Every structure is written in structure tokens, then in C-alpha cells.
Amino acid sequence: MxxxxxxxxxxxxxxxxxxxxxxxxxxxxxFNENVSVENLEKITLGDAETGEGGTTYEEVVDLMGKDPNNRAERQENGSTIVEADWTRDGHGYEFISVTFIDGMAVGKFQEGLE
Known part of the structure; x- marks a missing residue:
């Protein structure tokens, strides 16, 4: 050579x-270390119709340590529905998704977390 x-x-x-x-x-x-099964379990789900009793959107943002990576909002039957996702890694393979009605959690899902 x-x-x-x-x-x-x-x-x-x-x-x-x-x-x-x-x-x-x-x-x-x-990388967001706050996106974890432990923190997912801290999110209380409220009434499926009203959200009453659920963890608030602001409380979940505080729990996750930052605003969601993805957020979609729509109006339905006089209520505001928000779908928010927080990713743990930079690729989106590990994430938590939370659904809110009028600012209170009514659904949650995780992918790739242990």
C-alpha cells in the first residue's frame, strides 16, 4: 500500500x-430514564367517560420529566381527548402512551419497557 x-x-x-x-x-x-414501567404504574386511570379520578396531564408530564415527544388533540362529544407519547430511547421502540379526557388519564400503554 x-x-x-x-x-x-x-x-x-x-x-x-x-x-x-x-x-x-x-x-x-x-434518552429519557423517566419513561419506565415504575412510572407507568404511578399513573391512575380515571372514569372512561369523564376522566374523573385520573392522574392529570400536568402530573404525567412531571412524572415523565418533560413534554411528550408526540401529542395529538381532538374534540369529541364536548370533551377534549389528548393522546400523548413519551419515548425512552431515540428510536421510539420503547415508549409510554397515555390517553386523557379533559386533562385526566383514562388509558395507558407501553411498548418495549421491562
């Missing part, structure tokens, strides 16, 4: 390692 070829090889390896490490740092930035 010539000196020029070895130089390209070294630069290529450094570039690949840099991209890999940079990608790992991005995942670390979005």
Missing part, C-alpha cells in the same frame, strides 16, 4: 468512528 492510500484509509477510519460516536451522543441526548 502506498503512503497516499494509507492516508486515505486512516482518514476514512477516523471519519467512520467520528460519525458513529456522534450518533451515539445524539441518542444519549434523547
Amino acid at each position: 502506498g503512503t497516499k492510500t494509507k492516508g486515505y484509509l486512516v482518514v476514512s477510519i477516523i471519519f467512520i468512528v467520528g460519525v458513529f460516536l456522534g450518533g451515539c451522543q445524539e441518542v444519549d441526548k434523547v
Whole structure:
């Protein structure tokens, strides 16, 4: 191998390692340790029609440590329905989803958490 070829090889390896490490740092930035089975179990579900007795939206945001990664809101029969998802990892494979009626939890689901 010539000196020029070895130089390209070294630069290529450094570039690949840099991209890999940079990608790992991005995942670390979005990792949310609050998205856990333990915290999911702390969410109380209220009445399915009114939400009465359920954990509030604000309490769930505090429990998860930040606003949801995804949030959808709609009006239905005079009530506001919110679907909110919090991801644990940067890829969305591990998440908690909570449904709220008029600001109170009525449904919850998790995927990928142990």
C-alpha cells in the first residue's frame, strides 16, 4: 500500500468512528430514564367517560420529566381527548402512551419497557 492510500484509509477510519460516536451522543441526548414501567404504574386511570379520578396531564408530564415527544388533540362529544407519547430511547421502540379526557388519564400503554 502506498503512503497516499494509507492516508486515505486512516482518514476514512477516523471519519467512520467520528460519525458513529456522534450518533451515539445524539441518542444519549434523547434518552429519557423517566419513561419506565415504575412510572407507568404511578399513573391512575380515571372514569372512561369523564376522566374523573385520573392522574392529570400536568402530573404525567412531571412524572415523565418533560413534554411528550408526540401529542395529538381532538374534540369529541364536548370533551377534549389528548393522546400523548413519551419515548425512552431515540428510536421510539420503547415508549409510554397515555390517553386523557379533559386533562385526566383514562388509558395507558407501553411498548418495549421491562
